[in-house]
Amino acid sequence: MKKNIVFAIIASISLTGCGPSLRTAQEKRIDERVDSVMELMTLDEKIGQMVLYSSDWDVTGPSLKKGYMDEIRKGNCGNIFNAYTAAYTRKLQKIAVEESRLHIPLLFGYDVIHGQKTIFPISLGESASWDLAAIEKSARVSATEAAASGINWTFAPMCDISVDPRWGRVSEGAGEDPYLGSKIAAARVHGFQGDNLADSLTILACVKHFAAYGAPLAGRDYNTVDMSRRVFLDTYLPPYKAAIDAGAMSVMSSFNELDGVPATGSRYLLTDVLRDQLGFKGFVVTDYTSINEMVNHGVADNDADAGLLAIKAGVDMDMQGDVYAKYLKKSLNEGLIPMKDIYDAVHRILYVKFMLGLFDDPYRYCSESREKRELYAPEHLAAALDMAQKSMVLLKNDNKTLPLVKGEKIAVIGELANSKRDLLGSWIAAGDGNYLQSILEELKNYNGDANTIYAEGCKKMGDDRSGFAAAIAAARRADKIVLVIGESWDWSGEAASRSNIDMPGVQTELLEKLKALNKPIVVVLMNGRPLTLTKENELADAMLEAWYPGTMGGKAVTNVLFGQYNPSGKLTMTFPRNVGQIPIFYYEKNSGRPIYLKDPKYKSRYIDCPNDPLFPFGYGLSYTTFAYSDISLSTTDLTEKGELKASVNVTNTGNAAGEEVVQCYVRDLVGSITRPVKELKGFEKIALKVGESKVVTFTITPDMLAFHRLDMTYGTEPGDYKLFIGGNSRDLKETKFKLD
Numbered sequence: 001m002k003k004n005i006v007f008a009i010i011a012s013i014s015l016t017g018c019g020p021s022l023r024t025a026q027e028k029r030i031d032e033r034v035d036s037v038m039e040l041m042t043l044d045e046k047i048g049q050m051v052l053y054s055s056d057w058d059v060t061g062p063s064l065k066k067g068y069m070d071e072i073r074k075g076n077c078g079n080i081f082n083a084y085t086a087a088y089t090r091k092l093q094k095i096a097v098e099e100s101r102l103h104i105p106l107l108f109g110y111d112v113i114h115g116q117k118t119i120f121p122i123s124l125g126e127s128a129s130w131d132l133a134a135i136e137k138s139a140r141v142s143a144t145e146a147a148a149s150g151i152n153w154t155f156a157p158m159c160d161i162s163v164d165p166r167w168g169r170v171s172e173g174a175g176e177d178p179y180l181g182s183k184i185a186a187a188r189v190h191g192f193q194g195d196n197l198a199d200s201l202t203i204l205a206c207v208k209h210f211a212a213y214g215a216p217l218a219g220r221d222y223n224t225v226d227m228s229r230r231v232f233l234d235t236y237l238p239p240y241k242a243a244i245d246a247g248a249m250s251v252m253s254s255f256n257e258l259d260g261v262p263a264t265g266s267r268y269l270l271t272d273v274l275r276d277q278l279g280f281k282g283f284v285v286t287d288y289t290s291i292n293e294m295v296n297h298g299v300a301d302n303d304a305d306a307g308l309l310a311i312k313a314g315v316d317m318d319m320q321g322d323v324y325a326k327y328l329k330k331s332l333n334e335g336l337i338p339m340k341d342i343y344d345a346v347h348r349i350l351y352v353k354f355m356l357g358l359f360d361d362p363y364r365y366c367s368e369s370r371e372k373r374e375l376y377a378p379e380h381l382a383a384a385l386d387m388a389q390k391s392m393v394l395l396k397n398d399n400k401t402l403p404l405v406k407g408e409k410i411a412v413i414g415e416l417a418n419s420k421r422d423l424l425g426s427w428i429a430a431g432d433g434n435y436l437q438s439i440l441e442e443l444k445n446y447n448g449d450a451n452t453i454y455a456e457g458c459k460k461m462g463d464d465r466s467g468f469a470a471a472i473a474a475a476r477r478a479d480k481i482v483l484v485i486g487e488s489w490d491w492s493g494e495a496a497s498r499s500n501i502d503m504p505g506v507q508t509e510l511l512e513k514l515k516a517l518n519k520p521i522v523v524v525l526m527n528g529r530p531l532t533l534t535k536e537n538e539l540a541d542a543m544l545e546a547w548y549p550g551t552m553g554g555k556a557v558t559n560v561l562f563g564q565y566n567p568s569g570k571l572t573m574t575f576p577r578n579v580g581q582i583p584i585f586y587y588e589k590n591s592g593r594p595i596y597l598k599d600p601k602y603k604s605r606y607i608d609c610p611n612d613p614l615f616p617f618g619y620g621l622s623y624t625t626f627a628y629s630d631i632s633l634s635t636t637d638l639t640e641k642g643e644l645k646a647s648v649n650v651t652n653t654g655n656a657a658g659e660e661v662v663q664c665y666v667r668d669l670v671g672s673i674t675r676p677v678k679e680l681k682g683f684e685k686i687a688l689k690v691g692e693s694k695v696v697t698f699t700i701t702p703d704m705l706a707f708h709r710l711d712m713t714y715g716t717e718p719g720d721y722k723l724f725i726g727g728n729s730r731d732l733k734e735t736k737f738k739l740d
C-alpha cells in the first residue's frame, strides 16, 4: 500500500519532457514535485541521494565499496557508476524502485568519453577534426548506445585546457585553445543531452574536471595547479562555462588544488564561480574519493572534516568516498552544518532525476531489445568511420609519397599495425577490441594480401631488436614502407604522465634501419598526446597522425593512406621539438625581449633549440593545396556597438578535392596588461573541388575582444589590433583594425 501511494504521488506529479527552453515554467513545477518527494524522506534517505558508489563491473579508481546493492535497498545509495547493460542496470534499478522504502530511481553514471560500444577516436583526435557537427554526432551516438545500455549519465565532456603534453589526460580533451575548446564542449553537451533530457536516448552530461585540472605542475597528474586568477578566468574557465551555457546539468569537481585550495573544498570554485557567476543549476559530484583526498592535501585532519569542507564548498554528491554516508548526519547533529545544505544538495540531485524522466519510468533505459538494436548499429559505425577519417592529421608528405596506389607492394611494419586494442585508446567504456579490424587487416582487405607484406619489426615498448632483420627483409620486397609506431594505449589517459614524450622503445631505431633501404617510408602515428618527433620527421617521407582512431580506425587509416579520404585534420595542441620547450602554446606573450630582436644574444631564446615548435597549433596538410587571398575588411574601425567582417578568398590550387580549416586570429597590440601574440576567434571548415574558390568571412564584434583587464574588470580596451587568417597559427595573412 505504502509503495503504491508513494509511487503514485511521484508518478502522478511527474511531467512529460519539455526542452530546456521551457525550463522556467517547468522549473517551478519540478521544484514542487521534488519538494513533495523530499517531504517523505528521512534524513538518512536524503543523505543516501548524495552517495555514489561504483559497481564492481569496472574499476576506475583506487577503491571499491562492498555491498553496494544492500546500500541501494536500504536507501543509503541513490546513484551507481561503472554499471551497464540493460539487464544489469534493470536488476539494480529494480532493487531501488521495488525494494527500497521510497522507490527513488537510481542514476547510472559511466565514463562514456568517446563511445560506449562503437568507439570513436579519442577526444584529442576528435578535436583535430574541427568539425563541430561530427563531434556532436559522436556524442549523440555515444549517448544513444549508452542510454540503450542502461546508462543515464556520462562523466563527459572533459573540458580541461592543457598546454602540457607530459600530462596523459590531454588525450581526453580538446587541446590548448579556449575558443575551440569552448565550441567543442558545447557540441558535446548538445550531443549527450539533446534538447530534451527526458528523451530516453539522451543522457546527463557532466562537465569535468572543475577546475583547471589540465595545468598540473610538471605535467604530473593530480599535481598542484597554481596560476593567476586572470589566467584561470580567461584561459581555463571558458570551456567549462560553454558546457554549462549549453545546458549541462552536472559538474565534477577535480582532484587538484587551485591557488592552495583543493577544488573539491573550494567555495570560490564550486559556489562563487560555478553557481553565482556561471548560474549553474545542476548538481556537483566529486571525482573519485576526492573528498577523502583533502586529508592528503593537508587541508583536513580526517574524512569528517574533509566532508565539512566539501558540503560547505558546494559539493552535492560524494563519488566513492563514503564520507557523506558516514559523517554528514553527525556533522548536522553537531550543528556544524545547517539542514539547508543537505536539503539543497538533495533537491538538485532529485531535480535532475525528474528532468531525466526517471520518475515517469525508471526502466526507460533498460530495454534489452533496444540495446541489441543500437549497439554497433550501421549508422553508428559509419559515424565512427567519418570521425576517424576527419580526426587524422597529415604532418608531412614529401614528394607526394601519399596517397598510396592500390596494388602497390607495401611492407606494413610495427606491432601497432597489427594491434586491435590499441586502436581504441583509453576510456573505452564497453568498447571491444575483438570486434574491430586492425590497420593491417584493413590494408590487406583493400590492397590484397599479396601486395601487403607484414613484419612486426619491434614491439611498441622495450628494447628487443630481434625482429629488425625480418622487417628489413620484408621492406626489401616492397615498393613503399608503412611503419605504424607510437605509444601503447595505456601510456596516456589518467595516471599516465610521462617525463619525456619521445617515441617509446626502439621504434625510431627501426625507422632509421628502414631508412637505409632508400625506399619511401610512411610513418603512421598512434599516440594519445603530442610526441617529440624531430627525428621521425627527418626520417619519414610522409607522416600521418592517426591518434587512437577507434572501432573503425583500421578502415579510416586505410582510406586516408590510399586517398579514399583526403586528410583534413588540424592539430589542436602544439607539438614541441623537445620536452624542454614545454609548456609551449601558440597564444604566448611577446615578452620584453622577443626572439625577433636583432640582438643575437639578449632575447628570449634557447641556445640549443629554436623557439618555435615542430608542428604549430592549427597545422595539418592535405593531398591538395590551398591559396589564400589577402584579407579584406568591411571596415578598419570597429565601433563599440559595431561589427567588422574579415574575408579571404580560398582556392584549391592542387589536383584533389579537399577540406581546409580556415582560421581567424586576433592580436590586441597594446593593453592595460600584456596580451597574447594571437588568439583564435573563428574558424570554418570548407570543402573545395579542384580549382574551386570560396570566400570565407569572419565577423568580429567587440565582445569577442574582452578580457580581464588590469583592474580585473571584464571588458574591452580601445586601440590597435591585428587580424590574421590562414590554414594554421603560423602561416597567416594579416591586416589591422582599430577598436574605438
Ligand code: GLC
Pocket (backbone or CB within 6 Å): 060, 061, 111, 155, 208, 287, 288, 494
Ligand atoms: C576517475 C577520473 C574521472 C572519472 C571518474 C569516474 O578518477 O578522474 O575522469 O570520470 O574517476 O570513473
